[in-house]
């Protein structure tokens with residue numbers, strides 16, 4: 001049974017039009033590995049204005065190297081999302097954890113990450129961790145988003161590339177504006193094999209809404225990547 005914790009919200013930030021980060025104090029005794037998630041319990045005004053408790057899994061987008069804990073929620077207008085949106089500085093939150101084995105702390109020499117939108121949260125934790133620790137793991141992130149202004153952690157990744165020479169970011173947009181000069185379209189087998197000559201040597205990490213992760217799994221099967229080299233984390237609730 002994982003421990004229950006209470007923490008104080010320190011800051012909230014709308015990081016893109018559709019995603020919001022909540023940063024909170026790290027309670028004494030709480031430690032985690034990059035990529036793990038917590039069960040966040042929030043109160044929401046339910047039917048007949050009764051206060052109801054809802055607990056949902058959220059990956060920690062923060063890295064164990066950072067002082068604060070952070071979760072980043074895609075805003076959907078649904079009950080849990082609205083409860084996240086209403087959090088403000090000074091609020092107390094409860095959570096349990098850490099949970100999960102979708103983790104990375106440098107144990108493979110070469111990895112590739114396949115992600116879209118909010119699926120980036122555990123991967124941001126891993127990328128930040130490896131960069132802060134100066135690890136030599138070679139990381140290629142394929143990152144699919146809708147448009148230029150909706151890339152969670154996009155600017156941060158650009159600056160992390162300066163610090164971490166082993167980090168490559170391949171952004172692709174599905175609805176780019178006219179000024180976009182980068183890649184377009186979804187991540188697929190051709191994009192993976194055409195961009196990364198050594199793709200057969202890598203361990204793959206893919207996380208996000210179920211449809212996205214399933215599509216990535218199919219693409220990797222097409223490339224004959226064995227299941228033993230594919231790590232997955234599904235985010236239900238978006239399909």
Ligand SMILES: Cc1cc2nc3c(=O)[nH]c(=O)nc-3n(C[C@H](O)[C@H](O)[C@H](O)COP(=O)(O)OP(=O)(O)OC[C@H]3O[C@@H](n4cnc5c(N)ncnc54)[C@H](O)[C@@H]3O)c2cc1C
Pocket residue numbers: 037056057058059060071072073074075076077078079080081082100118121122233234235236237238239
């Ligand atoms: C390991 C793991 C890690 C995750 N990490 C993240 C993360 O980092 N960031 C993140 O954003 N999400 C993450 N998720 C998903 C998250 O837990 C939620 O399931 C998801 O965000 C959906 O929450 P919600 O607020 O949209 O909807 P909820 O209020 O939880 O509702 C879930 C679903 O119920 C239905 N629903 C709810 N209310 C209504 C309504 N009024 N009308 C119609 N339908 C309704 C909708 O289909 C909705 O999508 C993670 C999930 C897992 C398992």
